[in-house]
Amino acid sequence: MRCYWDEEDTWFYFEVDVDGWVIRQVELAGPELTPITAASLAERQRARDEGHLDECDSRFGTTAELPVSEWEGHDPEQLTAEEFEEVWGPARRRIEARPD
Template identity: 70%
Template sequence: MPGVEKHIWFYFEVGAEGWVTRQVELQGSERTPIAAASLDEWQQAHDAGRLYEYDRRFGITAELPLSEWEGHKPEQLTSEEFEEVWGPARRQIASQPN
């Protein structure tokens, strides 16, 4: 589901219970990737004591389930549409020096 706020586009993959499982943030008219975070990876980084490094590089996912958000009108995306945003954003962020 994409949304725009202050020239930032948000794309979310949402699990069955409404929690964001992956999130991409693209900034500006160039839609430059600034975050591409996975809840599973975030949890693994947390458990391994590497949370700071993960957050700094990939960002975090939303902390509330989608059902608790107010004032947002999300657009539905297919899995394929989300992957078309996720893949390039993730590769670009991962390739940047720490």
């Protein structure tokens, strides 16, 4: 799913599990659609277990902390898995290519 927050000129893309929890999230900002987040819940959990969650979060951002059923004021557009992947892959590569 995706939604647009016009106050920040940011597109949010979400992959959610069957219970509505965000498992991957992408945020693209401004007219250039600059990736500012490409976070994976599983990756964050591994980073937490390995003791480097802060490093992971500072590089890739975080995922939403509530299931989508609890969000207020959002009317997300549904996407296919393929449409999400078309956004995830390039956003992730651009963030990974940034210098630390």
